[in-house]
Amino acid sequence: MENGAKVIFRHTLSVLVDNEPGVLARVTSLISGRGFNIESLSVAETMDAKVSLITLITSGSPPIIEQIIKQLRKLINVIKVVDLTEDDYVEKQLVLVKVRAAGQGDRSELRSLCEIFKGKILDVSSKTYTMEFTGNEKKIRDILILLDEFGIEEQVSTGLTAMARTRMFKKERKSA
Amino acid sequence: MEGVEVVFGYPGATTIDIHHYLLDSPLRFVMTRHEQAAIHAAEGYARVTGRPGVALVTSGPGATNTVTGLAAANMDSIPVIVFCGQVSRMMIGNDAFQEVDIVGITRPITKHNYLVRDTESLARIVKEAFYVATTGRPGSVLVDLPKDVISGQAEFKYPGKIKLRAYQPHLEPHPKQVAKAAELILAAKKPVLYAGGGVIMSGASEPLLALAERLNIPVTNTLMGLGGFPGTHPLFLGMLGMHGLYQANRAVQECDLLIAVGARFDDRVTGRLDQFARQAKIIQIDVDPTSIHKRVTTDVPLVADARLALASVLELLGEAPDYDQAARREWLAAIEAWRAEGRIDYHHLFEPIQPQMVIETLYQKTRGRDAVITTEVGQHQMWTAQYYSFDRPRRFLSSGGLGVMGFGLPAAMGAQVADPEALVICVAGDGSILMNIQEMVTIVEEKLPVKTIILNNGCLGMVRQWQQLFYHQRYANTILGPGPDFVKLAEAFGAKGFRAVTPEEVGPVLERGLAADGPVVMEFIVCQQALVYPMVAAGREIGDMLPYVAEICGQD
Ligand SMILES: Cc1ncc(C[n+]2csc(CCOP(=O)(O)OP(=O)(O)O)c2C)c(N)n1
Numbered sequence: 127m128e129n130g131a132k133v134i135f136r137h138t139l140s141v142l143v144d145n146e147p148g149v150l151a152r153v154t155s156l157i158s159g160r161g162f163n164i165e166s167l168s169v170a171e172t173m174d175a176k177v178s179l180i181t182l183i184t185s186g187s188p189p190i191i192e193q194i195i196k197q198l199r200k201l202i203n204v205i206k207v208v209d210l211t212e213d214d215y216v217e218k219q220l221v222l223v224k225v226r227a228a229g230q231g232d233r234s235e236l237r238s239l240c241e242i243f244k245g246k247i248l249d250v251s252s253k254t255y256t257m258e259f260t261g262n263e264k265k266i267r268d269i270l271i272l273l274d275e276f277g278i279e280e281q282v283s284t285g286l287t288a289m290a291r292t293r294m295f296k297k298e299r300k301s302a
Numbered sequence: 303m304e305g306v307e308v309v310f311g312y313p314g315a316t317t318i319d320i321h322h323y324l325l326d327s328p329l330r331f332v333m334t335r336h337e338q339a340a341i342h343a344a345e346g347y348a349r350v351t352g353r354p355g356v357a358l359v360t361s362g363p364g365a366t367n368t369v370t371g372l373a374a375a376n377m378d379s380i381p382v383i384v385f386c387g388q389v390s391r392m393m394i395g396n397d398a399f400q401e402v403d404i405v406g407i408t409r410p411i412t413k414h415n416y417l418v419r420d421t422e423s424l425a426r427i428v429k430e431a432f433y434v435a436t437t438g439r440p441g442s443v444l445v446d447l448p449k450d451v452i453s454g455q456a457e458f459k460y461p462g463k464i465k466l467r468a469y470q471p472h473l474e475p476h477p478k479q480v481a482k483a484a485e486l487i488l489a490a491k492k493p494v495l496y497a498g499g500g501v502i503m504s505g506a507s508e509p510l511l512a513l514a515e516r517l518n519i520p521v522t523n524t525l526m527g528l529g530g531f532p533g534t535h536p537l538f539l540g541m542l543g544m545h546g547l548y549q550a551n552r553a554v555q556e557c558d559l560l561i562a563v564g565a566r567f568d569d570r571v572t573g574r575l576d577q578f579a580r581q582a583k584i585i586q587i588d589v590d591p592t593s594i595h596k597r598v599t600t601d602v603p604l605v606a607d608a609r610l611a612l613a614s615v616l617e618l619l620g621e622a623p624d625y626d627q628a629a630r631r632e633w634l635a636a637i638e639a640w641r642a643e644g645r646i647d648y649h650h651l652f653e654p655i656q657p658q659m660v661i662e663t664l665y666q667k668t669r670g671r672d673a674v675i676t677t678e679v680g681q682h683q684m685w686t687a688q689y690y691s692f693d694r695p696r697r698f699l700s701s702g703g704l705g706v707m708g709f710g711l712p713a714a715m716g717a718q719v720a721d722p723e724a725l726v727i728c729v730a731g732d733g734s735i736l737m738n739i740q741e742m743v744t745i746v747e748e749k750l751p752v753k754t755i756i757l758n759n760g761c762l763g764m765v766r767q768w769q770q771l772f773y774h775q776r777y778a779n780t781i782l783g784p785g786p787d788f789v790k791l792a793e794a795f796g797a798k799g800f801r802a803v804t805p806e807e808v809g810p811v812l813e814r815g816l817a818a819d820g821p822v823v824m825e826f827i828v829c830q831q832a833l834v835y836p837m838v839a840a841g842r843e844i845g846d847m848l849p850y851v852a853e854i855c856g857q858d
C-alpha cells in the first residue's frame with residue numbers, strides 16, 4: 127500500500143501566483159521545508175500585473191511530484207500549477223560564459239562555434255571572450271562542454287523558463 | 303461581524319491602542335498569563351464551539367510565544383486566528399525593539415498569514431483571515447499589525463462575502479466517486495470505518511452513525527476523532543494505532559475495505575506503512591487534496607467535506623442496502639473474539655494506585671454529565687483515550703499532531719469560557735502540568751470551575767516507557783524529583799486541592815473534587831512503572847501488539 131515508486135523524473139512546473147510580497151518565499155520554503163529540492167527557478171510578472179509566473183524545476187518520483195503540486199495548490203496565493211512535463215512545451219535558459227581566447231586559432235574557432243549555436247560575443251579582452259547563449263537545457267549543456275575545452279573562466283546562467291505550446295492560463299488572463 | 307465574543311491574549315506596547323478600545327467594547331478579553339496559553343485556550347474554545355478562536359498578543363516576544371500554539375492548531379485543523387502587534391512600518395527591518403519577522407517565522411506552521419500594510423486593507427484582511435481559517439481544511443492564521451496601521455484611520459468597509467481567486471475549497475463530492483465508493487461499500491465483506499478529526503470538524507457524526515448502523519460497519523477512531531462516533535456503541539472498536547485497542551488494530555489489518563473519513567494516515571496510526579491494512583481497498587474522504595495519496599495509495603479518493611460526502615453515499619445506498627449479511631455476521635463475530643482476547647486487565651487494588659483505574663473511576667463518576675475532557679501529553683493522555691468513552695463530538699480535546707505538553711490546562715480554560723455550565727476536566731501528568739501551570743491564576747481570576755486531575759507518577763512516563771522497553775531501563779532524564787506539593791500549589795493559586803495516595807481514596811477524592819465549587823486540583827500518586835498497553839513498537843505493523851503486562855510497582 128505504500129507510496130514508494132522509485133523512478134525519479136525531472137519536472138518543470140509553471141506556478142501562477144498572486145504578485146504580492148512574500149509569495150515567492152512561500153513557494154520556495156514550502157518545497158524546501160518538505161525536503162524537496164529546487165533545481166532551477168525563475169520568476170516574472172505576467173501581462174496581468176497582479177499575477178506572477180514562477181517556473182521551477184524539481185525532481186522526484188511520481189508520488190512526490192504529486193505531493194509537491196498539491197501542496198503548492200494548497201497555498202492561499204497560488205492560483206494555478208501546471209506540470210509542463212506532461213505536455214508539449216518549450217523551455218529556454220540564458221547563459222553568459224567567459225572563455226579563454228588567447229591564440230588566433232582559438233579565437234576563430236570560438237567565433238564559428240558562436241555562429242553555429244546562435245550565440246553572441248558580448249565582450250572581447252586580450253585573453254578572453256565573453257559570450258551569450260540561449261537554449262534549452264540540453265543545448266546549453268552541449269555548448270558548455272565544447273567551451274570547456276578552451277577553458278571557461280566564469281559562467282553565470284538564469285533559471286529555465288518555460289511555456290506550454292498550447293495556451294495554459296487562458297482563464298486567468300481573461301479575468302485580469 | 304464574525305460572531306466573536308471572546309479574545310484571549312496578553313497586552314504590550316504595540317497593541318496598546320487595541321486594548322484601549324477593547325475596554326469599551328462588548329468583547330470579553332481573557333488575559334492569560336502566557337501567550338502560548340492564550341493560543342491553546344483559543345483552540346480549546348474553537349474545538350468546543352466549532353467557531354474560530356481568537357487571540358491578541360504584542361510584537362516580538364509576544365509573537366514568538368504564539369509559535370507552538372499556531373503549529374498545534376494548524377496540525378489539528380482547528381480554526382484559530384492570532385492578531386499580533388508589530389513595530390511601525392517605518393521601523394520594520396531595522397531590528398527595532400521587539401521587532402521579529404513573525405510572518406516569516408510562522409509561514410510554514412500556519413495555514414496562511416498576513417502583514418497588514420495599510421489601514422485601508424485592514425478590514426478586508428480580517429475578513430479573509432476568518433474565511434481562510436474556517437473554510438476547507440481549517441487551520442491557524444496569523445495577522446501581523448504594525449502599530450501605525452492600528453492607530454491609522456480609514457473608512458470602515460467590511461466585505462460581506464469574499465471570493466479569493468487562488469483559494470476555493472472543494473466541498474461537494476464528485477458523483478462518480480460517490481458511486482464508486484457506494485459500490486465498494488456494498489461489495490465489502492469485512493469493512494471498517496476509520497474516522498478522524500475531520501468528522502468532528504465537518505459535523506459528520508450523524509451520517510457516520512447512520513452509515514455504520516445501516517450496514518453494520520464497525521468504526522474505529524483516531525485520537526482526534528474520539529467522540530465523532532459514540533464510544534459506547536456496540537459497533538465501536540475504540541481508538542486505533544500505536545496505543546490503539548487490540549480489536550481496532552486487528553480489524554484494520556484484516557479488513558477488506560477501509561473507509562477513511564477525515565483521517566490522514568498519521569504514522570502513529572499506521573505503524574509500518576507497507577503492512578497497514580494490507581488486504582484492504584481504501585476509500586478516502588478528505589477535504590484536503592494533499593491528504594490523498596500522501597501516505598497510502600487510495601482506491602477511491604473523495605475530495606469533499608466529510609458530512610456532504612457521507613450524506614451523498616448514504617443517499618445512494620438507500621434505506622435498506624443490499625449487502626452480504628452473513629459475511630457481516632461472521633466479521634462482527636471475529637471482532638468480538640478479538641475484543642475478548644485483547645481485554646486489558648490490571649489490578650484495581652494494587653498499591654500504589656494504578657493510573658488506568660483513576661480514569662475508569664473518573665468515567666464512572668462523570669458518566670452522563672457530558673463532560674469536556676482535555677488532556678496534556680503522555681501516558682495519561684493515552685489512558686484517557688483508552689478508558690474514557692466519549693459519546694459526543696467536541697468533548698475530547700487533546701493535542702494530536704503536534705503533541706504539545708502544556709496544551710491541556712489552557713485548552714480546558716478556553717473550553718470553560720466557551721461553555722460556562724459544562725463540567726470541564728483537564729487530565730494532566732506531573733510533567734506536563736508545569737508547562738503552563740501559571741494559567742491557574744487565569745482560571746481562578748476568571749472564576750472558571752475547571753477540575754484538574756494530575757496523575758503523578760513521578761516521571762515523564764511516556765518517555766520512561768520507551769526507555770524501559772527499548773533502552774535497557776536506563777532512565778536518562780525522565781525521573782522527576784519530588785516536585786511541588788500540588789495540593790499546596792493549588793491552594794496558593796486560590797484553587798482547592800485534594801490528594802489520593804491509596805486505591806481506596808480514588809473514588810472519594812474524585813467525588814469530593816468534582817462536587818467542589820470553583821477550580822480544583824486533584825492529585826493521584828500513581829504507580830511509576832505502569833505502562834500504556836497495548837503498544838505497537840516503532841517499525842512494527844499495527845496488528846503486532848505488545849499485550850498488557852502488569853508491572854510490579856515501586857521496584858525501579
Ligand atoms: C513541549 C513538549 N516537550 C516534550 C515532549 C516529549 N514528551 C512527550 S510525553 C512526555 C512525558 C510527559 O510527562 P507527564 O506529563 O508527566 O505525563 P506521563 O507520561 O507521565 O503521564 C514528554 C517529555 C512533548 N510532547 N511536548
Ligand SMILES: [Mg+2]
Pocket residue numbers: 680731732733757758759760761762763
Ligand atoms: Mg508523569
